[in-house]
Amino acid sequence: xxxxxxxxxxxxxxxxxxxxDIGSNTVHLAVVDAAYGARPVQAAGARxxxxxxxxxxxxxxxxxxxxxxxxxxxxxxxxxxxxxxVDEMLPMATSALRxxxxxxxxxxxxxxxxxxxxxxxSGEEEARLTFLAARRWHGWAAGRLLVLDIGGGSLExxxxxxxxxxxxxxxxxxxxxxxxxxxxxxxxxxADVDALREHVRATLxxxxxxxxxxxxxxxxxxxxxxxxxxxxxxxMQHEVVGPDERWRxxxxxxxxxxxxxxxxxxxxxxxxxxVTPERxxxxxxxxxxxxxxxxxxxxxxxxxxxxxxxxxxILRRLDHI
Numbered sequence: 001x002x003x004x005x006x007x008x009x010x011x012x013x014x015x016x017x018x019x020x021d022i023g024s025n026t027v028h029l030a031v032v033d034a035a036y037g038a039r040p041v042q043a044a045g046a047r048x049x050x051x052x053x054x055x056x057x058x059x060x061x062x063x064x065x066x067x068x069x070x071x072x073x074x075x076x077x078x079x080x081x082x083x084x085x086v087d088e089m090l091p092m093a094t095s096a097l098r099x100x101x102x103x104x105x106x107x108x109x110x111x112x113x114x115x116x117x118x119x120x121x122s123g124e125e126e127a128r129l130t131f132l133a134a135r136r137w138h139g140w141a142a143g144r145l146l147v148l149d150i151g152g153g154s155l156e157x158x159x160x161x162x163x164x165x166x167x168x169x170x171x172x173x174x175x176x177x178x179x180x181x182x183x184x185x186x187x188x189x190x191a192d193v194d195a196l197r198e199h200v201r202a203t204l205x206x207x208x209x210x211x212x213x214x215x216x217x218x219x220x221x222x223x224x225x226x227x228x229x230x231x232x233x234x235x236m237q238h239e240v241v242g243p244d245e246r247w248r249x250x251x252x253x254x255x256x257x258x259x260x261x262x263x264x265x266x267x268x269x270x271x272x273x274x275v276t277p278e279r280x281x282x283x284x285x286x287x288x289x290x291x292x293x294x295x296x297x298x299x300x301x302x303x304x305x306x307x308x309x310x311x312x313x314i315l316r317r318l319d320h321i
């Protein structure tokens with residue numbers, strides 16, 4: 001509970017933070033009231049689907065239409081930020097803009113609109129912030145965590161017993177990237193799905209070997225919209241304290257669903273539970289990456305964590321206030 005002067009009832013001063021997450025699929029603003037040592041409470045949010053991958057030119061640059069779509073999405077977010085009286089903006093960009101050849105110019109235009117420089121996260125930084133969020137959500141009792149996160153451009157994996165993981169890695173196996181590279185058909189050709197599966201296995205092998213040298217994890221959690229969508233389709237709810245829905249998903253359940261998803265058109269998949277219109281095009285690739293990641297790491301079941309990169313960024317900022 002917060003008093004009218006911005007000080008919560010427990011006496012801790014609050015800050016209204018705006019976390020602007022410029023990802024491969026969406027531009028997402030989360031406005032939260034946050035205080036050191038307290039759970040962040042979302043006050044408002046805005047989300048625009050951009051799907052940067054479809055705007056990439058052969059030279060690796062973002063097309064003029066893509067730049068316009070990106071800036072329009074940022075402008076929409078900033079309108080809400082001003083209406084919400086945000087005290088501090090935390091803008092961050094992930095793999096798509098990090099890798100675009102004209103990324104610096106686009107980031108400069110975004111920074112001008114936001115009023116401060118955009119933090120461009122490396123893949124490892126993404127993995128570490130997501131791990132921090134999962135650790136705080138699940139607590140110390142969860143023991144050694146293994147955290148999986150499938151984004152539009154990359155897959156992040158991290159493992160450890162503390163708030164900083166012992167090992168964090170980013171692999172270019174995002175659902176959007178893999179859809180563009182391997183699954184052009186609608187529905188995709190079975191041979192293309194097989195080719196994607198082999199690519200994921202080969203790409204993951206060195207990373208899986210590195211994580212295999214760590215002590216065995218106690219709990220495996222997955223974050224991100226892709227995993228949440230897949231769990232609502234192929235997983236099962238389980239009871240927890242509090243009102244939040246919580247899901248678990250076994251690899252066998254997901255592996256059974258992926259071929260069925262691949263036989264449907266993108267439009268047909270929207271009739272399925274958990275498959276939203278903005279994810280339907282890339283859900284097959286996301287499912288393949290999820291199954292093969294779990295297989296490579298010897299994971300039979302994951303629990304879906306509702307906190308991810310944005311929450312990690314908020315928590316890290318609060319730790320420094």
